[in-house]
Amino acid sequence: xxxxxxxxxxxxxxxxxxxxxxxxxxxxxxxxxxxxxxxxxxxxxxxxxxxxxxxxxxxxxxxxxxxxxxxxxxxxxxxxxxxxxxxxxxxxxxxxxxxxxxxxxxxxxx
Amino acid sequence: xxxxxxxxxxxxxxxxxxxxxxxxxxxxxxxxxxxxxxxxxxxxxxxxxxxxxxxxxxxxxxxxxxxxxxxxxxxxxxxxxxxxxxxxxxxxxxxxxxxxxxxxxxxxxxxxx
Numbered sequence: 001x002x003x004x005x006x007x008x009x010x011x012x013x014x015x016x017x018x019x020x021x022x023x024x025x026x027x028x029x030x031x032x033x034x035x036x037x038x039x040x041x042x043x044x045x046x047x048x049x050x051x052x053x054x055x056x057x058x059x060x061x062x063x064x065x066x067x068x069x070x071x072x073x074x075x076x077x078x079x080x081x082x083x084x085x086x087x088x089x090x091x092x093x094x095x096x097x098x099x100x101x102x103x104x105x106x107x108x109x110x
Numbered sequence: 111x112x113x114x115x116x117x118x119x120x121x122x123x124x125x126x127x128x129x130x131x132x133x134x135x136x137x138x139x140x141x142x143x144x145x146x147x148x149x150x151x152x153x154x155x156x157x158x159x160x161x162x163x164x165x166x167x168x169x170x171x172x173x174x175x176x177x178x179x180x181x182x183x184x185x186x187x188x189x190x191x192x193x194x195x196x197x198x199x200x201x202x203x204x205x206x207x208x209x210x211x212x213x214x215x216x217x218x219x220x221x222x223x
Contacts, residue, residue, distance in 0.1 A: 004152075043200055043214035044153065087152055096143070096166045098202075098212065100152030 002101075003027060006088050009104035017078045021104050023071040023088030031093035033064055035073045038085045038103065047073075047086070078108045114139075114203050114215035122221045123191050131186045131218045135203030141165075142184040143212070144176060145200040153200055159184050188220075196222045 006023045013019050025033075033050035048055065050062040050071055061074040071088055088101040115134045123129050135142050141160045145153035155168035159178035178184045182203075188195055198219050202212040 043216045045214070046211065096141075096158045097155040097168060098143075098145075098153075099155070100145075102150070102152050 003099050004088055004090050004101040006101035007104045010107060011104065012107045012109055013078055014109050015078055015080060018074065018076050019078055019106065021073045021086055023101055025069050025071070025090045027092060028069060029092050030090045032091035033071050034089040035062060036087040036089055038087055044087055080108050080110065082106060083108045114201055114213050116201050116215035116218050118218060119216070120219045122223060125191055125193060125222055127191050128187065128189045129191060129220060131199050132183065133201030133215060134183045136213045139203035139205055139213070140182050141204045142178060142182065143202045144186045145202065147198040147200060156186065191222045193222050196220060
C-alpha cells in the first residue's frame with residue numbers, strides 16, 4: 001500500500017463548481033498534513049496546512065480525520081486559475097521528510 | 111527577497127555520466143532538501159542537509175550524494191546516470207526549527223539519453 005494515496009483524477013469541472021479531493025495515508029504516526037498546488041512544469045507551492053479541527057482559507061476548506069487516516073480538500077466556486085495538480089503531503093513525527101501523493105489534476109473549464 | 115534558486119534549469123546527459131545540480135536556499139533558511147519528481151508522480155525525498163551534514167536520507171542509492179556549504183547552498187551529485195534518473199529535481203529550503211514552511215525552487219529538468 002502506498003504511503004499517501006489520492007483520487008486518480010483528472011477532474012474536469014465547469015467554472016463555479018464545487019470539487020472535492022480525497023487522500024488517505026498509511027502511517028498512523030503521521031503528524032503534519034498539507035495540500036500543495038503544482039502548476040504544469042512548475043514547482044509545488046504550499047496551498048494550506050491541514051489541522052485536526054479543519055480549516056478554511058477563502059474558497060478552500062481542508063479536513064483531517066485521524067481515525068480514518070483521511071484528508072480532504074474542498075474547492076468552492078472554482079476559477080479557471082484553480083486548474084493545477086493538487087498534491088496531498090504528509091510528514092511523520094520526528095522525520096524531516098515530506099511524503100507526497102501522486103497528485104490529482106484539476107481542469108476548470110469555461 | 112530571492113526565493114530558492116536552482117541551476118541549471120535544464121540538462122541533458124548521457125547514460126553513465128555524472129551530474130551536479132546546484133541550489134541556493136531562500137534568504138533566512140538554513141536547511142536544504144532535495145526531491146526527485148518523475149513524470150506523473152509526486153516528488154520523492156532524496157535527502158536533507160543541515161549544518162553541512164546529511165540529516166536524513168530517503169530510499170535512494172549511493173549514486174546520489176550531496177553537499178552543503180557554509181553559506182547554506184547545496185549540491186546534488188548523481189553518478190553513473192541511468193535512463194530512469196530522468197526527472198525534475200527539486201530543491202526545497204526551510205528553517206530548521208521544525209519549520210515545515212518549505213519553499214521549493216523551480217527545479218532542474220534532467221534528461222538522460
